[in-house]
Amino acid sequence: MKVERSFYERETLIVAKDLLGCILVHKSKDGEISGRIVETEAYLGINDKAAHSYSGRHTPRMDPLYQKGGFAYIYQLHGYNYCFNVVTEKAEVPQAVLIRALEPLVGLELMTQHRSIDLSLGKLKNLTNGPSKLCQALDIDTSLNGIDLCEDELFITKGDDLKTQFMATPRININYAEEDKDKPWRFLIKGNEFVSH
């Protein structure tokens, strides 16, 4: 079952941890594509030097960040890469969780098409083991920026009730974040082979 608004409107660190093991589903026009979330990063807003919204910065592209929890914040990186974030907390608290890696579940054929890679080498994990790879595989781009994850196109469901064994590490590639760059706000399922490098 789909997770509801109240799941997202909580402390970002809790949401980031609880998202591990959940299933991200995109009902795209070509068909359903989904994967289990195995790696996340929390971005804690105005007091987090790694966050877009650090010190209250607010440009048009980050409007969704300022929405209440449960909206999608999708931005294009420098170049052709997209990142998919889940907005957390109440409105005007610009915090989010970046989804960094998935374990592919449904729609493998579509994923291989979108990624234009060849699975015959058994490199299944190469489909979704990175924030931009998973966007490509699930056909997520900025046209979905600001979409409500409580609706039916792009949403998240509870995974198995297995208590996932997780661990926390510093976040990836945020050298600009000074004293915040070593905060252990990256979460991953221990030993999972689909975690990014």
Added chain:
DNA sequence: CCAACGATGGGT
């Protein structure tokens, strides 16, 4: 106007 940035992919 334009340098800078991160993720990826491929080469040595």
Added chain:
DNA sequence: CCCATCGTTGGA
């Protein structure tokens, strides 16, 4: 490991 590539963003 190193390096090229992408082009939007945000600061001048």
